[in-house]
Structure formats: C-alpha cells, structure tokens
Amino acid sequence: MHRTVRVSVDAMIEDLRTLVEVESPSRDTEALTTSAKTVAAVIESRLGGQAVLVGSEAGPHVHWSGGGDPRVLVLGHHDTVFPLGTLDRRPFRVEGGHATGPGVFDMLGGLVQAIHGLATLDDRSGVEILVTADEEVGSRSSRALLEERALACGAVLVLEGSADGGALKTGRKGCGTFEVSVRGRASHAGLEPAAGVNALIEAAHQVLDIAALGRPEAGTTVTPTVASAGTLDNVVPAEATVVVDVRVESAAERERVESAFAALAPHLPEARIAVTGSVSRPPMPESASAELFALAQRLAPGIEGRAVGGASDGNFTAALGVPTLDGLGAVGGGAHADHEYLVVDTMAERANLVAGLVRAIRGA
Template identity: 60%
Template sequence: MATDTPIADPSLDPILADLAELVGVESPSHDLVALQRCAEVLAGIVERRLGTRPELVDTPAGPIVHWRAPGEAKVLILGHHDTVFPIGTLARRPFAVADGCATGPGVFDMKAGIVQAIHAVAALADPSGVEIMMTPDEEVGSEASRALLEARAAACGRVLVLEPSADGGALKTGRKGVGTFEVVVHGKASHAGLEPEKGVNSLVAAAELIGSIATFGDPALATTVTPTMATAGTAENVVPAETRVRVDVRIVEPAEQQRLEGAMTALAERGTSVAGATIEILGGINRPPMHPRASAALFPVAVEAARAAGIGDVDGVAVGGGSDGNFTAALGIPTLDGLGAVGGGAHADHEYVVVATIVPRTRMLAELMSRL
C-alpha cells in the first residue's frame, strides 16, 4: 500500500444492507451457538465484499473471524463480533434506520465498525498486507482470543481498532487499564433466629472490607477503584456463609497494577473483626493501559486521512474503557483506536450510529490504510 493507491468511493446502500444483516444476527458473549451463527454471517459478508472467505478459528469462546489479503502483513484491522445484549433483544429492538440514525443491538459497539472496515478494505485497489480479525469475546475479557490477536498484531506491526469513536468522532489515542477483582468472604451458616451466634456472618465481614476498598483509588493518578456488585447468603433466615464483592478497577499508570494487587492481598491477610471469617481475592487487572505514545506514529496519519476523506480535523482523546487495543499497545505495537462508528449509547437501549458519518468514516479508514 502507498499514498498513491487508488481508492474507490464507498457506497452507503450496500454498507447499510450488510449492517442490517449483521445486526440481525444476535451474538451475546458466551452464547456459542449464537456466536457461531454470527461468525458464519460475517464470513459471508467478507467473502461477498472482498472475494475470499475468511478463516473461522475455533476457540472455547466462539469463532475468531480472520481474513488476510495476499502479501507481507502490514496492518491488522481489529474488532469483535460479540455484544452485551442477550438473545431476545432484537425482537424488541430490531435494526432500523430513522431520523438519520441506525439503531439495533450492537450497532454502535461495534457491528457498524466491522462493516465499515470491510468496505474500507474493499475500496482499496491494492489491499496487500491487510488483515482483519474479529474476536468473539472482547466484551468478556478476550481470554480465548488474546494469544492469537497479539501474535498477528506483532506480525503486522500496526493495529487499527474499529471500536466506536469517542464523542464527536474523536479517535481514541489512549485507554485506561481495566480489571475486576472479586473479594470472596467465607463464613459459616447458621439459623439467623435460633442460633445466630453459631454462625460466621460473611456479609458483616464484607461490609467492613468495602469501605477500605473504596479508598484504594488515587485521583492524582486517575486510578479508580469502585465496588460495583455484591451477593450474599441463601435465605433471609440464614446467616450468610459466603459473600462475593466485585470491584471495578481502572488505571493509567502501569505501576498502579502492582500497588493495587498488593493492597488487595494485604486486605485479605489483615482480615476483619468477624472471628472465623476468611477472605479470598480473585481476578485482577486484565487489560494493561494503552499509553498515548502507542498511537503517536499513527494518529498524525489518521489526521491526514480524515482531511482527505472530507471529514476535516479529528481529535484524539484518552478514555476510561478498555479494548483489545490495550493488549497490542502494551506490547509496543503502534495502535490507534476508535476508528469505527460515530454515534452513542454503547451497551444501552438507546445505542445508535449517525448514518451521515458512515461513508466518510469508511473512506477515512481506507485513506489511512493506503498511507501505511
């Protein structure tokens, strides 16, 4: 690919047709049957637009859809085809285009980005060196996909992530590291009315811990530590033998991972005032931070591409959420994120994509690839 590579003008109607087809196949994480069905539909769209069928790589989390153009690998287009929406959402909220917006489960995060990527590659007269990889488990941590996506990212040397844009179409030049700790407090059950003193109340012990956990954040370093979910007990008249607390963690500085892991370990070792309660710490920080320096080489090229596509200047911002770009950036591979759809409402019923931005964003991606 080179800057003088001809680029065809993407057309909105076929992009919307492919988007309707892809959104019309529900693909919640962990549903292997649904993810297989979605991967097959996605493979059909890729074959129809790019001329060859992608490989479906089986994983315990579902199929990875992996397409390669001929030639030495130069750039990996990365995304995911799983969504957060359960089966049945489509019946209540089918794909639609109205009032300038496309709606439907997963349309913004990130099925529009997938379709835009396919049509951007199709717009290139010479897509040599381009790879497309769409994983089935990004929404749940990418455990099954991580090894392959990291290997192909290293082979390609550049990664363009088709996650949705930030507000106003901004590209994502940095991301926080993301993780979830689970604090499991083990106690002992007993009858809450007849002999509560014979039990060990794990819920009371957990309540002591939650206040301490909430102090582990560091605003000066933009580290957030937020207890988000708790479950305890089996019945209202039973002293709870087990309580589980889930804690969302976001970091910018890599050193914060070690500090927080140490703080959680010390918390478990210190214990609580509830005699007999024991504490177990599970989980941790799954996605390392994506430092802005990872995008430093690619962002100026994307700015040029946006201008060539008629979009004008685009901004670059750091965001709190994670993506598979966190993994590739942490390996030192140039990575630029947020190249997908413009819209809003990710993970929510009001999720939408601004239709007027679809063709320019597709053209921008093609222009960007042509410059790499």
C-alpha cells in the same frame, strides 16, 4: 488531504442490517458460529479471497488476509452484549439519520465501514482483518491470536466505536475485575447470633477498605459493583462475595492495586477471605497511538483524539509495543444500552479514513 473515494452508504446499510439481524451474544457458541459465517460471507463478498473461521471454545474468530507481507491489522469483534431475543424488541431500523439495533455501534457498524473502506483499495496486500468472538467477555480465547497477528503486522487499527463527537481513542485505561469471597460461620440470628461469624459484616469492612484504594487524581477507580450474602433472614450469613471493577492509567497503579488486593485481611476474628482477579487488560498509553493518530490528523484535519476509561483489545496490542489506534469505527453512542445508535452520515467518511490509514501505513 487524503484521496476520498466513493463508497455506497446504501450498500453499507444493507450489510449492517445483515450483521445486526444475526444476533451474536457472547458465550453463545451456536449463535456466534452463525454470526462468524455471516461476517465471513460479507468480507468475501466485498473483498474477495477467503475469510477463515478459527475455532475456539468461545466461538469462531474470523481471519482474512489480502496477501503479501503483513503490514496492518484491522481488529474488531462480532460478539455483542445483548441476549437472544433483543432483536424482536429492538429491530434494526434507519430513521432520522440514525441506524439503531443491537450492536450497531459496538461494533458491527465499524466492521462494515472497514470492509467497505478496504474494498476501495485496488491493492489489498499487507492488510489483515481479525474479527474475534469474545472481546466483550475478556478475550481469553482470542488474545494469543490477536497478539500474534498484531506483532506480525506491526500496526493495528481498532474498529471500536468512536468517543463522543467522533473522536478517536488515543489512550485507554487498563481494567480488570476482582472478586472477594468471605467465609464466616452460620448461626441462628435470634437464639445465638454471637455464635456465628457474620460474613456480611466482614464484607462491609472489606468494601470500605476496597473503595479506599481508588486514586482519582492518578486516574485510578476502584468500584465495588456487586455484592451478595446470606440465605435466610434469621440466619447469620456464613458466606458473602463482593465484585469490584478496577480501572488504571499506568502500570505502576496496576501493580499497586493488585498488591493491595492480595494484602486484604479480615477484620473479624475467625473470618476468612479469598481474592481472585487481576487487571487483566493493561493500560493503553497515548504514546502507543501517537504515530498513527498523527497520520489520521493529516488525513482528516480537525479530527480529535481522546483517552477514555473503557478498554478494548487495543489494550493488548498496545502493551506489546505495537502502534495502535482505536475508536475508528462507528460514530454514534449508547454502547451496551437500548438507545444505541450509529450516525449514518458519517459512515462514508469513516470508511475512507480507514482506507487512507492503510495506504499511509503501507507507504511509510
């Protein structure tokens, strides 16, 4: 059993309110700048030192170090999926044991818990916190930085929300988005339909080919999610697009699916297709979390681990061979949805778990 220290849930709730009430939608650099400054202020008020804002085209990332040789990276993000104005419709509230409001579960609650957990440590050397600004939209501006700090520290604790029932996330699928663009030729749908090349019909063929790439038995899902075509109801469509979500459990499946997309060919004479995209987040195998999950089980007997379909920045750090444990953040649910919530009674327990893991990693 690990040493449990007292943390103030009331103080965590107030810090959570502070973060939630500064809206931080991805790609809104002005809002994210305000959010980053707020995150930095909370970190400094609880942990001391200086939280540095690292500028990027996506908005500022926040980096804090407890000094000394880096040993463990606490990784999170402050961007959320909700547009400005969501707070007016869904303000921060604490009722019936749940905290609600945009971003409480994904993942502002996890940030607050981690900060308060680390505040219980008399010695914070070797600990770094990195809170990025673009995780929800692919981490393009933060990937190099988070990979650099993960390699420097040698262990990563990811503060994404828990899996169902508070389980930690011990594995994640790799994921990516593909877009298939179809070009045909327009013509009058009534006077001379045969003179056109119908991009919508070609797109329909492609959707069936693409859907057939899934291998559920191997954990691979290939799901067409968005399609668009046409301009007017009496015009043979000259262009169409199909957007596809892909999830894979292994590097071999990643290679197979990417090769299959590259090999897609048109069915209609004179139709042309172009494919962009990739499996941009590699799979996080359960082997990457095994060592840290064993520590967590010793610290919190009975805690469960689960492999999940969603991806996080932990996918990137695990792919580097850095031990990575995910799902250490809030216990709750409803990520990206209006019913998003955090279970207040679990906040102190999770804060203590983060602190215990840091102690254990530094003592290893």
